[in-house]
Amino acid sequence: MLRHAARLLVSRTAAAPTARRALATAEVPAEAAEDSTFVEAWKKVAPNIEPPTTPLSLMQPRPPTPATIPTKLTVNFVLPYKSEIANKEVDMVIVPATTGQMGVLPGHVATIAELKPGVLSVHEGNDVTKYFVSSGFAFVHANSIADIVAVEAVPVDQIDPALVQKGLADFTAKLGSASTDLEKAEAQIGVDVHSALNAALTG
Numbered sequence: 151m152l153r154h155a156a157r158l159l160v161s162r163t164a165a166a167p168t169a170r171r172a173l174a175t176a177e178v179p180a181e182a183a184e185d186s187t188f189v190e191a192w193k194k195v196a197p198n199i200e201p202p203t204t205p206l207s208l209m210q211p212r213p214p215t216p217a218t219i220p221t222k223l224t225v226n227f228v229l230p231y232k233s234e235i236a237n238k239e240v241d242m243v244i245v246p247a248t249t250g251q252m253g254v255l256p257g258h259v260a261t262i263a264e265l266k267p268g269v270l271s272v273h274e275g276n277d278v279t280k281y282f283v284s285s286g287f288a289f290v291h292a293n294s295i296a297d298i299v300a301v302e303a304v305p306v307d308q309i310d311p312a313l314v315q316k317g318l319a320d321f322t323a324k325l326g327s328a329s330t331d332l333e334k335a336e337a338q339i340g341v342d343v344h345s346a347l348n349a350a351l352t353g
Contacts (some may be wrong), residue, residue, distance in 0.1 A: 219257035220294045225272065227281075227298045234281070234303060235272065242273040243296060245288045246346075254288070254296050261290040267346035269306060270298065280306040282350050284343060311351050318344035 246268025
């Protein structure tokens with residue numbers, strides 16, 4: 151049995167590079183706006199009742215992957231209460247992903263990255279705009295569009311260094327005196343965010 155399993159693993163491993171190359175070079179078709187499988191199944195069960203609207207029917211078809219890499223990256227940067235950047239063409243963005251700083255250029259592979267407290271920088275020629283983000287997600291699409299969603303963000307040049315130092319000292323003291331798991335977790339979050347703010351100002 152183990153010999154058969156080993157043979158299967160070897161054959162799959164040998165076939166994997168070809169599959170990866172095919173995925174990398176193939177055109178990604180736009181998805182249909184209607185879940186046809188669900189509609190067909192619904193009509194079999196309740197042919198006299200119209201099928202309900204599903205979330206998939208509200209989505210726009212995904213734009214096709216361009217044949218050539220664009221020269222610019224289109225960025226959307228939104229917060230819960232406002233849109234900071236909308237459909238802006240830039241050269242590059244660098245996001246503070248939980249796995250490390252991630253640079254996104256035109257033609258970047260489709261990616262979803264969770265953000266940690268840190269600096270998001272938008273590069274437009276020689277101009278670099280920096281924002282401090284608390285958390286969120288970056289959605290990089292195959293058509294050179296990046297959607298960045300942050301819980302909170304503020305331009306780095308508007309951060310008060312004195313308040314950052316005070317907040318860091320306060321949360322460090324709270325972490326030392328915390329007695330419950332909830333208090334420790336809240337204090338640790340405060341320390342992490344203020345440490346990242348301090349690093350953004352000094353770096």
